[in-house]
Amino acid sequence: MTRITVTVDGVAHEEEVEPRLLLVHLLRDRLGKIGTPVGCDTSNCGACTIMMDGRSVKSCSVLAVQADGSELLTVEGLADGPTWHPMQRAFHEEHALQCGYCTPGMIMAALDLLKDDPDPSDEAIRHGLEGNLCRCTGYSNIVKAVRRGARAMSDQEVTT
Amino acid sequence: MIPASFDYVRASSVDEAVEVLADAGEEAKVLSGGQSLLPLLRLRLAYPSVLVDVGRLPELRGVRDEGGHVHIGATTTHDEIIRSPVVRAGCPLVALATATVADPAVRHRGTFGGSMAHADPAGDLPAVAVALDMEFVLRSTTGERVVTATDFFTDYLETALEPGEILTAVRVPKLGEGWGYHYEKFHRTAQAWAIVGVAAAVRVTVSESGARHVAEARVGLTNMGPTPLRATAVESAAVDAELPPVPHATANGSPSTARLPSANGSGPHDTLREAASLADGDTSPTADLHATPDYRRHLARVLTHRALTHAAATV
Numbered sequence: 001m002t003r004i005t006v007t008v009d010g011v012a013h014e015e016e017v018e019p020r021l022l023l024v025h026l027l028r029d030r031l032g033k034i035g036t037p038v039g040c041d042t043s044n045c046g047a048c049t050i051m052m053d054g055r056s057v058k059s060c061s062v063l064a065v066q067a068d069g070s071e072l073l074t075v076e077g078l079a080d081g082p083t084w085h086p087m088q089r090a091f092h093e094e095h096a097l098q099c100g101y102c103t104p105g106m107i108m109a110a111l112d113l114l115k116d117d118p119d120p121s122d123e124a125i126r127h128g129l130e131g132n133l134c135r136c137t138g139y140s141n142i143v144k145a146v147r148r149g150a151r152a153m154s155d156q157e158v159t160t
Numbered sequence: 161m162i163p164a165s166f167d168y169v170r171a172s173s174v175d176e177a178v179e180v181l182a183d184a185g186e187e188a189k190v191l192s193g194g195q196s197l198l199p200l201l202r203l204r205l206a207y208p209s210v211l212v213d214v215g216r217l218p219e220l221r222g223v224r225d226e227g228g229h230v231h232i233g234a235t236t237t238h239d240e241i242i243r244s245p246v247v248r249a250g251c252p253l254v255a256l257a258t259a260t261v262a263d264p265a266v267r268h269r270g271t272f273g274g275s276m277a278h279a280d281p282a283g284d285l286p287a288v289a290v291a292l293d294m295e296f297v298l299r300s301t302t303g304e305r306v307v308t309a310t311d312f313f314t315d316y317l318e319t320a321l322e323p324g325e326i327l328t329a330v331r332v333p334k335l336g337e338g339w340g341y342h343y344e345k346f347h348r349t350a351q352a353w354a355i356v357g358v359a360a361a362v363r364v365t366v367s368e369s370g371a372r373h374v375a376e377a378r379v380g381l382t383n384m385g386p387t388p389l390r391a392t393a394v395e396s397a398a399v400d401a402e403l404p405p406v407p408h409a410t411a412n413g414s415p416s417t418a419r420l421p422s423a424n425g426s427g428p429h430d431t432l433r434e435a436a437s438l439a440d441g442d443t444s445p446t447a448d449l450h451a452t453p454d455y456r457r458h459l460a461r462v463l464t465h466r467a468l469t470h471a472a473a474t475v
């Protein structure tokens with residue numbers, strides 16, 4: 001067992017973990033952060049995407065011990081109390097989800113993209129989300145949602 | 161799935177890492193970004209006894225201009241490579257190929273050295289390594305040795321790394337002025353591995369009349385055999401090939417590939433096409449879900465022509 005400390009959505013945690021524990025399982029099974037789903041066994045789908053020290057990572061492809069000392073942000077840390085984050089609202093308003101399984105990862109990957117490119121073109125959005133698969137929507141509404149979310153964020157001067 | 165149990169050591173120095181590896185024997189594995197190793201552990205395709213994590217060692221990370229070559233620390237991430245002004249200026253082909261690797265989240269964790277040590281024939285960076293004659297710096301408790309790219313990649317997922325040895329850095333010789341670069345990757349979806357890829361560097365000479373010719377060419381092939389390959393026959397045959405006039409620059413200053421003359425038909429392009437048609441000589445591509453060996457051979461010829469043409473057009 002290895003002792004690690006991580007900050008998740010603003011709250012510090014100290015945990016004893018087996019080295020083989022995946023970060024996504026630490027989040028879901030130990031810390032109750034079930035907003036971050038697991039969609040595959042091959043690191044392809046991106047459903048598990050979170051921010052680690054400010055940049056997107058696939059939390060199924062990081063060991064909890066590798067995250068020791070890191071600041072983590074999951075989709076559950078985005079809303080401000082009952083008020084959704086502008087990107088969450090944009091996904092709702094553009095009907096950018098059907099089953100919703102890919103949505104947490106899509107939102108986190110979109111927020112990562114906006115850090116480099118706050119006003120992305122449709123092509124930049126499609127490239128920025130290339131690591132996130134959606135089996136339902138056909139992506140068009142997701143691209144619209146990211147554009148709408150980006151505009152709302154710059155209007156409200158929200159970063160991440 | 162959940163990986164099988166293993167011990168974990170986060171090394172605090174390269175010296176400590178090689179000592180732990182030496183003691184642990186053949187069942188130990190180095191962990192860098194984990195973007196190839198963790199999927200293998202999750203699928204239970206690997207059962208290491210201990211993982212030695214070198215991912216956070218500052219001495220292995222970062223890019224430096226060392227005059228004749230660019231020094232790339234093994235744990236420098238793909239994302240850091242793409243953003244590095246030193247890489248873009250000193251070895252742009254590395255940045256171009258790295259930008260096609262995986263997706264942004266994987267590029268935030270995956271490392272340059274990890275990609276080389278993993279030695280997947282479909283990996284994009286090994287072909288660049290052989291094309292640019294990169295040198296690999298390997299360290300163990302008995303000291304340091306340097307091997308060339310062609311000696312580093314020995315077989316399918318096999319390298320010159322001995323048990324107990326780690327890759328600390330890769331040196332990328334700079335090619336100098338007058339070279340253009342392109343990495344042409346053929347894959348079915350954006351984040352996917354290459355079915356075939358071609359890394360090309362072309363030195364172009366321009367005569368007083370404005371005629372453009374190939375002076376020198378370098379070509380590396382991805383996924384055309386168990387190791388990355390250098391297409392030396394193409395390189396020799398491309399020398400002196402006449403190139404089309406410089407394409408007009410677009411408003412933002414980069415050449416517009418849309419204006420490149422069609423690669424079909426007769427004209428000055430033919431020598432380059434003939435050279436590219438040699439690309440699948442001495443290759444041994446495999447069959448898999450995505451392609452037959454014959455289809456890969458066809459792709460190698462077509463993509464080599466595209467890669468050379470686009471590389472020359474950037475000069």
Ligand SMILES: Cc1cc2nc3c(=O)[nH]c(=O)nc-3n(C[C@H](O)[C@H](O)[C@H](O)COP(=O)(O)OP(=O)(O)OC[C@H]3O[C@@H](n4cnc5c(N)ncnc54)[C@H](O)[C@@H]3O)c2cc1C
Binds near residue numbers: 042191196214260277
């Ligand atoms: C969804 C997905 C898509 C991908 N697509 C592509 C792609 O299109 N093109 C491409 O090229 N790659 C692709 N990759 C692989 C990616 O580039 C990995 O980052 C890279 O192959 C491994 O780097 P790493 O640092 O994560 O290595 P790890 O996973 O940490 O290690 C990989 C192997 O190298 C060994 N190793 C690592 N570092 C060292 C060292 N310093 N010394 C000795 N041995 C070492 C390890 O023991 C292990 O065997 C993809 C990966 C994923 C998950």
Ligand code: FES
Binds near residue numbers: 037038045059
């Ligand atoms: S669960 Fe599919 S990439 Fe992490």
Ligand code: FES
Binds near residue numbers: 098100101135
């Ligand atoms: S909404 Fe179902 S996978 Fe995207």
